[in-house]
Amino acid sequence: MGKTFSKPRSLTDVHTHYCPGCTHGVIHRLVAEAIDDLGIRRRVVGIAPVGCAVLAYNYFDCDFQEAAHGRAPAMATGIKRVRPDLMVFTYQGDGDLASIGMGEIVHAANRGEKFTTIFVNNAIYGMTGGQMAPTTMPGQRATTAPFGRNVEEVGMPIKMAELLAALQTPAYITRQTVIRPKYINKAKKAIKQAFTYQMENRCFSLVEVVSTCPTNWGMTPMEAVEWTESTLLKYYQLGDYKVPA
């Protein structure tokens, strides 16, 4: 019997630092598989965020730059404008993309920059220890919202896919999750599609991936999956929000 399962070529052979039950590992693998499938590893430049995935360059076996908090889309813009032949992706969390980097992502998307963004939304700041994010749910507790997110004070969580899809510039904007195998195949297709649009020089592409953070949610990995399905996915509904004509 032949080999049926192996590590993607685009991943390095190291253990990650991610917590048990965290979905970063699955998402890394899907991105690496898409890069392998498309045969583009040797011309990919990834851009790591500030947050839990800041060390992503330890896990991807391709060129990588490391951004300041929220600035990955501006760096990706710089790379794509001077080297359109490179395949560029940013990998950003919700604090990075939806809070401090809101300006950069909106304008990069609106310019139609031909790079791909993987947006990992787990509704909390992970690396800094569980502070409230722009995507934290109403009533959800965080270290800086000890009584739960009070929407009277800080507003409702931001739906980034919907917000970016409202821009008039053509783009591929989709929301996926990877909390169960049935979702993973769809997410893989979406990520591959996002890179394909970039290869075709078609449009900006963003895959939001609704994710878990058992450590900072104060849940077991299974509870985190269940809470994601019962709560997050009700608010952050899966599907394609924009597809280029």
Add this chain to the structure above:
Amino acid sequence: MAKVLMKGNEAIGEAAIRAGCLNYFAYPITPQSEVAEYLARRMPEVGGVFLQGESEVAVGYMLFGAAGAGARVFTTSSSPGISLMSEAISYIAAAQCPAVFVNIVRGGPGLGGILPSQGDYFQATKGIGHGDCRLLVMAPASVQEAVEMVMTAFPLAEKYRNPVMVIGDGLIGQMMEPVEFPADLKTEPSDKNDWATNGMDHRGSDSRNLVKSLFLDPVQLNDNNLQLKAKYDRMRAEEVRFEAYNTDGPYRLLIVSYGTMSRVCRTSIDMLKTEGIEVGMIRPQTLFPFPEQAVSDAADAPSCTHVISIEMSMGQMVEDVERSIQGRRPVSWYGKCGGEIPTPEEIIEVVKERIG
């Protein structure tokens, strides 16, 4: 090539192209917006990249990304805009990427004003970003010198893999002067294959390159800072540039002044000479590295009894002058800022008052 009459800001844009830099990202701000307006038309003619970013914050990172991918790249801005870019400048210095920043300085602090100033001396030479980072800083005193400094900034940035700043007060950007673009200052970009994220296929390598500034291991971070320090020390040894004026004879007072301010001082020195009062001047062309030895030696002339730093700021460079002279001569400051420029007559009055 024949001389052409050009506005400083347009000449700066053209100089970058003539130097071999075809990538420009910027955000509009007075008094340097003409650079962006000029290059918005000019870059398409030469097959270059022009992009107006959404903010100076973003522009700083567009430079970082492009430089990290191995491209020659530059931007221009003015004081408040440079403050916003300073975050990226720290990252670019830490990740050891070459990039060129031009600051056409306006009056500050805060929104300040839009007229010429030299109030960003501290920021450029000592506090450009968080952490132990420095820029190589060149200060032109004419449009021609601005052209030459911009053209030499690119190979210098690549030699040191460090950001370089050309800092001119608003007058340098706004006035028109005859200029020529020396053909011999056009340079080929350096080979960046050993570090740039330019793609494995592009450089024919099987190993990846990383452009980053995070070093969680304190030993590694210290090592990176030692590498940076070695570069800054090398700049101190190899890149100091200055001009001496009227320092051959016995001068009673030494002026230290740079940029537009030094041109006014030169007029004052000529006028004082007709009255029989000899005054010498050291004009730093690099603000970092500062011409410490030149200032120190000039101050040590037996005839020299006083040193004065004349600035379009409230006493910034004077601290470097004091540091260079180490108390061997009295050092004082004179200046105005916010668009007020000391006149030759005012400087003459100050010189006479200081030498008694």
